[in-house]
Each structure stands twice: as C-alpha cells, then as structure tokens.
Amino acid sequence: MKGIPPEIDALMWSLAEEGGPVAQAEFEARHARYGPELTRRIRMVAELRQAGKSPVHRPTFTPRPVKVAPTPRWAVVSVVGLAVVAFGAVTYVAVSSGEKPKTVIQQDPPQKTPEPPKPQTTYTPPFHDPIVNNIPPEVPQDPPKKVPAYMKPRDIKIEQTSLTTAIALVAQGSGLQVTVAPGFEDRQVTLDYRGLNAIDTLHAMGEQYGFTVLQEEEGHVLVVPARPAQEPTRRIGA
Amino acid sequence: MLALTVDRAKTGAFDEDLVLVERFLAGDISAFEALYARYYDKVLSIARGVLLDGDEAADAVQEVFTLVYRNLSRFDRRARFSTWLFRITVNRSIQEARRNRHRSKHVELDEAVAQVAPDEPEPPDPQIEAAMAKLAPADRALLALFYWDELSLGDIAESLGCNVNAAKTRLYRARERFRSVYEGSVTEGVLL
Numbered sequence: 001m002k003g004i005p006p007e008i009d010a011l012m013w014s015l016a017e018e019g020g021p022v023a024q025a026e027f028e029a030r031h032a033r034y035g036p037e038l039t040r041r042i043r044m045v046a047e048l049r050q051a052g053k054s055p056v057h058r059p060t061f062t063p064r065p066v067k068v069a070p071t072p073r074w075a076v077v078s079v080v081g082l083a084v085v086a087f088g089a090v091t092y093v094a095v096s097s098g099e100k101p102k103t104v105i106q107q108d109p110p111q112k113t114p115e116p117p118k119p120q121t122t123y124t125p126p127f128h129d130p131i132v133n134n135i136p137p138e139v140p141q142d143p144p145k146k147v148p149a150y151m152k153p154r155d156i157k158i159e160q161t162s163l164t165t166a167i168a169l170v171a172q173g174s175g176l177q178v179t180v181a182p183g184f185e186d187r188q189v190t191l192d193y194r195g196l197n198a199i200d201t202l203h204a205m206g207e208q209y210g211f212t213v214l215q216e217e218e219g220h221v222l223v224v225p226a227r228p229a230q231e232p233t234r235r236i237g238a
Numbered sequence: 239m240l241a242l243t244v245d246r247a248k249t250g251a252f253d254e255d256l257v258l259v260e261r262f263l264a265g266d267i268s269a270f271e272a273l274y275a276r277y278y279d280k281v282l283s284i285a286r287g288v289l290l291d292g293d294e295a296a297d298a299v300q301e302v303f304t305l306v307y308r309n310l311s312r313f314d315r316r317a318r319f320s321t322w323l324f325r326i327t328v329n330r331s332i333q334e335a336r337r338n339r340h341r342s343k344h345v346e347l348d349e350a351v352a353q354v355a356p357d358e359p360e361p362p363d364p365q366i367e368a369a370m371a372k373l374a375p376a377d378r379a380l381l382a383l384f385y386w387d388e389l390s391l392g393d394i395a396e397s398l399g400c401n402v403n404a405a406k407t408r409l410y411r412a413r414e415r416f417r418s419v420y421e422g423s424v425t426e427g428v429l430l
Contacts, residue, residue: 013413044420045385051366052283052386059296061274064304 008034016041148219150176150198158191163209166191167202167223174198181224184211255319263311270310274303277320280387281327287382288331288375289338290367298334302327317396324389324397328379335375369420377412384409 004012008031015023015038024042028035154174158166163186170191171178176198189209193201202213202221210226255276261269281302285295305326313322370378383394395405 040421041417044417047363047366048381048385048416051363051370052287052382054286054292056279056282058275058278059300061271061300061303061307063307064300 004034004037012038012041016045148175150174150219153195153197154201155194156191156196156201157193158189160188160190162186163189163205167205170198170201170205175219177220178202179216179220179222181222184223184225256315259310259313259319270307273306273319277323278303280320281323283386284324284327284379284382285331287370287386288328288335288378290371290378291338294334294338295331298331299327301334302330305330321393321396324383324387324393325399328383328397332375332379335378365420369416372419373412373415376408377415380405380409380412381416 015027164180166189167178193204206213212224212226214222216222258269258273282295282299285298289295383389391402391405395402398405
C-alpha cells in the first residue's frame with residue numbers, strides 16, 4: 001500500500017500473520033490511521049490460511065510406470081529448421097562454387113573393351129605348377145619316361161602377353177619348375193620358337209628379354225633379372 | 239534456548255527421515271510408506287496451491303512420490319529430505335501448471351461443468367481461489383509453502399534452492415501481488 005512507512009508495513013504484516021487480538025488493539029491504539037488496513041490484512045491472511053486447510057484423503061501409494069515424455073513441439077520445429085538451414089547452406093555452396101549438377105544419362109550397356117589377345121600356344125596340357133598357380137602338383141599316373149618332358153623339343157608361339165606369363169606357359173606342360181626371382185621386370189612379349197626344349201626356350205627368351213636362367217636342380221630353374229656389370233664399391237686413391 | 243530447542247527438533251526430524259531413507263534404500267519398503275504418510279499432506283498442499291485443482295494436485299503428488307521412490311538413491315544427504323521433497327514438488331507442480339495452462343484453454347464449457355462432481359466439497363473461498371489463479375505458479379508455490387505448509391523462511395529457501403534473503407524478497411513480492419489481486423476482487427465483489 002502506498003504511503004505506508006516500511007516499518008509500519010512490516011509491523012502490520014507481522015501482526016497479520018502472527019499477532020493476536022491484544023497486539024492488534026495495541027497497534028490500533030498507536031496507529032489508528034492504519035487500523036482498517038491492518039484489519040484487511042488480518043482477514044486476508046486468515047482466509048488465505050483457511051484455503052489451505054481442506055480434508056485430505058490419502059490414497060495408498062503405488063509407484064507409477066515411468067512415462068516417456070513426448071518430444072516437445074519446439075524441439076521438432078528446431079530440428080526441421082536446422083535441417084532446412086543446412087540444406088540451404090549446402091545448396092548455396094554448391095551453386096556458388098559453379099559446380100554443374102550431375103546429370104545421369106542412360107546409355108546403352110557399355111561395350112566391353114577388347115581384351116588383349118590371348119596368347120596362342122601350340123599346346124594346352126593340364127599341368128599345375130605350384131609356383132605359378134599354387135596348386136599342388138598332381139601325381140603323374142603314367143610310368144616315368146626316361147627323357148623328361150622339358151628336354152623334348154617343341155614349337156612355342158606366344159603373342160602379346162606378359163613375360164612372366166610367357167615363362168609360366170613355357171614351363172607349363174613341360175614338367176619344369178620355374179621360380180621367378182623378385183625384382184623381375186615384366187613387359188609385353190611375343191615369342192615364336194621352334195624345335196627348342198623348355199630350358200633352351202627359356203635361355204633364348206633370357207637373351208632376348210634380359211634375364212638369366214639358372215638351373216637349380218633337376219627339373220627346377222631360377223629366373224633372375226639380368227644385372228649390369230658391377231661397379232667397384234670402394235675407390236682407393238685419388 | 240529456544241533456538242537450541244528448535245535446532246534439536248530439526249535435527250531429530252532430519253535424522254528420523256534419514257533413517258527411513260536408509261532403511262528404504264536397504265530394501266525396506268515400509269520405510270518409504272512411512273515417509274509417504276508423513277509428508278503426503280504437505281506435498282499435496284503445495285501441489286494444490288500451485289495447480290489449484292484437487293484432482294490434478296493428487297495426481298501430481300503421486301508423480302512426485304513416484305519420482306522420489308525411483309530416485310531416492312540420488313538424494314544428497316547434505317540437504318534435508320523434507321526440503322528435497324518439497325523442491326521436487328514445487329518444480330513438478332510448476333511444470334504441470336504450465337502444461338495445464340495451455341491444455342485448459344481447450345476445455346469446453348459443458349465438459350468443465352460435467353467434471354464438477356456433486357459431492358466434491360466447496361472451495362473454501364472463491365475470492366482466494368480467484369486471486370491465486372491470477373498469480374504465477376511460482377508465486378502460488380511460495381504462498382503455499384509459507385501459509386499452507388507453514389515452513390520457515392530457511393526451509394522455503396532450501397526448498398526453492400535460493401538463500402534466505404532471496405526467499406524473503408520473493409515471498410514479499412508474491413504476497414504483495416496476491417494482496418493486490420485479492421483486494422481488487424474483493425472490491426469488485428462489493429460493487430457487484
């Protein structure tokens with residue numbers, strides 16, 4: 001209430017909340033001017049307190065199942081708004097960077113690029129080399145011959161194939177086991193040898209394409225790349 | 239001497255609640271029922287003061303005690319159980335009141351009339367109810383804590399999570415707002 005000194009105001013609230021009739025009479029005797037105001041406050045506080053008193057029926061407590069709060073509308077709106085802003089930003093960046101939109105044109109099924117011609121060989125014996133294709137060699141059923149197959153002369157014609165494949169093909173079917181040393185430089189080759197056995201064929205290939213064939217043991221050769229003449233590793237003197 | 243007696247009384251109540259809390263956490267369900275019986279009236283009083291509806295308040299009280307039942311292990315022993323409980327009640331009731339404020343606008347008149355049970359007791363004073371309804375839920379909570387539950391300023395401060403001076407200021411303002419609305423409604427009632 002306007003115009004009431006703070007100390008009187010506080011005193012009236014104290015009397016309204018805690019004072020009795022005697023205190024009220026004393027206050028009104030001293031401050032007759034504020035008597036009606038004090039009466040109003042006493043009445044208001046009494047009615048306010050009375051409003052809090054109501055018969056209470058206490059039910060038995062049973063814990064309720066946990067409620068899952070639904071997603072508030074503002075959260076949904078925020079997520080949608082952020083998504084729109086993000087989409088706009090991405091679109092703006094894409095447009096401003098001058099990147100043309102990708103268009104998909106349906107075409108006929110792509111034609112297969114012509115594969116390199118398969119090497120033509122004059123023989124296709126079913127032989128499995130463990131070095132080349134990592135398949136254990138089959139046990140020959142025929143009785144062993146006196147002259148090994150890799151010593152028999154043959155005609156070999158191979159066109160446009162890799163050197164390592166050509167070596168494997170030469171070895172294949174001849175019973176010759178070939179190990180290619182690491183660092184071997186591969187390239188496309190064309191071969192046409194007639195009347196040479198497998199080892200001679202490999203030697204001829206080595207001379208032509210720069211590798212050396214070393215015979216390890218019977219029926220096993222090692223192919224190593226040809227090395228340039230070694231230079232002295234140490235120099236002495238000026 | 240009086241202050242010492244009050245402190246001892248408070249400490250005694252605190253310890254008793256704490257014993258019940260510990261017993262409940264150890265698996266004794268009856269301990270929680272004792273806490274429920276002890277504080278049901280006060281919690282309902284706060285909820286009713288904020289929500290201004292007996293059914294909604296009773297519903298909120300069950301929610302509050304369910305929360306306490308499930309989260310009592312999180313109770314920080316530095317505070318008293320009662321003020322911790324009142325704080326949950328105030329927050330939950332204010333939250334519910336804000337939610338109901340939007341919902342109640344859509345209640346049709348016929349529906350509202352039909353909801354009044356014939357045997358429901360009359361509200362104590364319509365002017366008090368009307369004045370309370372015009373206040374913010376936080377103000378109503380303060381008045382309920384002070385006038386209905388008759389908590390001290392210290393307990394109110396602890397229940398609201400503020401210091402005593404802040405609680406005093408907020409209570410003073412809430413009371414002034416209530417008086418303003420109440421006296422306005424009284425004047426209108428006299429004129430009518």
